[in-house]
Amino acid sequence: MEESPGSQTVITTTSSSSSYSDHFSTSTLAYDKHFLRTVPGILILAEIVLGLMVWTLIAGTEYFRVSAFGLVMFVAVFYWVLTVFFLIIYLTMAYTRITHVPWATVGLCFNSSAFLLYFVAAVVDAVSVRQAGHRKHDFSSWAASSFFAFMVSLCYAGNAYFSYKSWRSRDEGN
Template identity: 45%
Template structure:
């Protein structure tokens, strides 16, 4: 008869933990996982800058009488839409939801998002700067160009990530 192993590893759990009834902690660990290392990256810092300064852009425009000049409608649209989308994207990346959605080509999606944000924020900045008539709009124009530069830097890092992921099929298929 075979001998019983000298060392046996056993693990026990409570019925509550086994059934998943551990409250909020079991919910977050099962469905999402906060990626604390993401916060320390340059793209995450740029996203936080974009969120903070984007909020300043639309708040400064909203604090003035922007409805009297139709050009500011475009500035409000661009700043609010990209502010909300950047918050949403930041949460997806921070909570690790992108790992559950492997069908999305994330490097390419981030590249397209940041290039579009850069171009549209540039048009919003030009529109804002051409229509300045008081100091809140002038401050909004300043923050709009800073946000444009931040989205441009994010586009650069997204391009580097996309290129590093094998996004260029020609360099991957041609033997060296």
């Protein structure tokens, strides 16, 4: 067989072992329209809205003058981004297509750590409010962010409880 200078030969092989694509299908995106009507779904929405309030109220001030607010900002933004990520995972039902991840354990660890760190951040926020001194705008924003931080902590505690129930029922089923 004679090849012309511009022709190429392509050789493809297939493997009989399972590949990553066997366990993760992107052919169809599912949408769980009922998730937002469940208590965990409502709590996630509350976490996103209240968490957004926490970090925007602090970011609109001169928070860098009080170093403790760096921790509050980190916790608020970090868990806000991850919560949005988990909302997308739950809404698209991606957890049903990614079977290698123990989602009940991940949810329990995420919500428990979010509660603990957010509660610490809320306490730090509340204690640091008095350092606002004569800056009335900063004082009001920091006081409001402290309130919302405690509210977000309660939401994460609620979701940690539901994650624990899910984890426990899955553990008992095996």
